[in-house]
Amino acid sequence: MRLVRGVTGERGVTGGKGVTCGKDVTGEKGVTCEKGVTCERCVIGEKGVTCERGVIGEKGVTDERDETGEGCDCLGWRSVVWYLISASLLVSLLTPASSSSALVHTSSDHVHTSSAQIQRLADSEATIVRLFETLLRAYKGSPARTRPIVKFVEEAHRNLTARGDQSVAHPLDAYATLNRFANGWQSQLVAVEHDLNITGLREHLWKSGIKIPTVDDVERSVMSIFHLQRVYHMTAVDVLTSHNGSRQPIHQSDTNYFVDIATRHNCSELADDWARFTPGEIPNSKGLDRGSTFQESSSRPLEKKGNYSMGTFEEKLQVNSNTATRGSCLYTPRGPSYYRWKTETVHVDPDITVFYDVISDNEIRRVKNLAFQLLERAEVGGNPSRSLTGTARTSKVAWLWDNHTDVIQRLSHRVSAITGLQTTFRDQAAYAEPFQIVNYGVGGQYLPHYDFLMDKAMLRNTAPFVRESGDRFATFMFYIGDVVSGGATVFPVLDVGILPTRGSAVLWYNFDGEIPDTRTRHGSCPVLVGHKWVANKWIHEISWRPQAQCPKGF
Ligand SMILES: O=C(O)CCC(=O)C(=O)O
Ligand SMILES: [Fe+2]
Known part of the structure; x- marks a missing residue:
């Protein structure tokens, strides 16, 4: 067990959030753990969370979600509770409230754009309840002042017990969770x-x-639900019936809020739709899954509303309601037969191929754990729009380099083995980019786009390893989430759509020889139910061009 102080290792520190390992309770940033040590105890000091005698896995500090950090709770709730009940340290919290305003954080980080972050919120609620219970027990002095809080906490406790494990896979559950935290x-x-x-x-x-x-x-999140309704032709009743079986109830106050938002955005059709709903009138239904259609799961036939434009892009992604047209955002049943084949040719010229069972559950878990802490808001072309039709890309991304950990390297090799293309990273000219891990949010989507940069001027402004290695010749994308419905990858020009199946991957070529192939325009349909995660590997032109096999300088 060895600690090195003062080292800000590239991957070893979670210093951004003030988390450090070391014996230093004041949590000075920049202290890193070296390989193989496990965090034994976590303390909240003046400047953040500290792992005492902390050690960790291969590349540094981990928390309970990190691949090597099982059981380590550097960022977890136990440490908060532990701290709050620790008499010696409690004193440091008890400073006058007026001095705290500068420290108050609410999120400006768009939690709704990552399903994983919403899930984490839901998962943390039991601990928050325990935290409040501990706190309120510690302050018996003034029952009159704390009574409303006591009531709130007691109710939250009861609700939690009734709900059990929470899933935010359904957009109404995601909304309910966000609402409970933001307003409760x-x-x-x-x-x-x-x-x-x-x-x-x-x-x-x-x-x-x-x-x-x-x-x-x-x-x-409410606007995302409206967006889902439009894309998939769902009425409010469809949304609510598909929510059947969920443990997070939707009340009249919620539907009133939906009406209010729709009205504020001049969307009278949606406002009327939600205003019709009265709790208790929604019949039970089996809910949405891939084996049923909206039509089956709704209490009344779906209205056909014609074409729907996914957004500001010039083309319209046509939505048909009952056929398995593959290039549109369509809710289609899918049989299990694909599983019998490892490879499926989805389109020829340009070639699009799907591979099944190419990443294991364990690898998926490790990749997602690594990515979770690195997720940042992914934005295309600046600020996201607030339009009711959704944003260009509603997701968060993290980049994982081949040398991040063994599992990333292994997956990079696997992409190479499957595609026959080089994926090795080199400083000056990389055959491929690091993995881009994407987690979509409530109704998360990505409007149609090209993966190639096309604009050579744009290429010139990129990092040397990209500049010297050409454009994104091929895209290899692992599906590593649990999408229950929606979230298809669609190629509108080719009329091809791929349903994200956990453990599978899709490969296509963005170039026709030396020419960018505009037929590969593609996007991600909004996620209706579930968690969509993908891992992109963009392979550059240098990986196949015979004349360019040797990167400059090698
Ligand atoms: O998530 C998808 O299905 C598509 C993602 C994509 O096209 C991209 O990240 O460039
Ligand atoms: Fe793409």
């Missing part, structure tokens, strides 16, 4: 800080990796 827990946090005259609670949550969503997140 957020105000309880403010209240508890004020009533009990303590500070730093929200800041500690923030440092613990829990991003409390804002009301903007909640509103956007």
